[in-house]
Amino acid sequence: MANLGELERAVMDALWDGEAPVTAGELRDKLAAARQGGKAPALTTILTVLSRLESKGFVARDRDARPHLYTAALTRAGHVADLMREVLESSSDRTQALAYFVGSVDESEAEVLRRLLDARSV
Known part of the structure; x- marks a missing residue:
């Protein structure tokens, strides 16, 4: 994208x-x-x-x-998600990139991430 x-x-x-x-x-x-x-x-x-x-x-x-x-044809949120995925895929160390991202979000955003990840693993 x-x-x-x-x-x-x-x-x-x-x-x-x-x-x-x-x-x-x-x-x-x-x-x-x-x-x-x-x-x-x-x-x-x-x-x-x-x-x-x-x-x-x-x-x-x-x-x-x-x-x-x-x-x-694509939502704004879908576009942002595609951009985030592109950046992550271009990283030589995806774990480190994710760690920096998670460290940059505020507590309410972290809670949203937790809920989404929990729902995904069900």
Whole structure:
């Protein structure tokens, strides 16, 4: 799972935060509103970004709809989990990487981890 560029991230944030599905034009309007008066990317730029995100597995496109409708194919939590898994897999010492991660979470997050691991072992 690839890291997202700045505009890709903005597009995904708009899809994750908004009502789905949306057209490329609606997405461009959302991005313009998020920039608070800043210049919105061109529609062709949005379409290019959506196409790239679709090829990366982030976006699903309804080709039967006119204009095409776009939805997030992956949740935000799923994306974060994929990134965490990628980082862990790239480590030469997974145990040490996990130890540092566990040491960095607060007590409430540690409790969530405990519950999830306990539920997994059942």
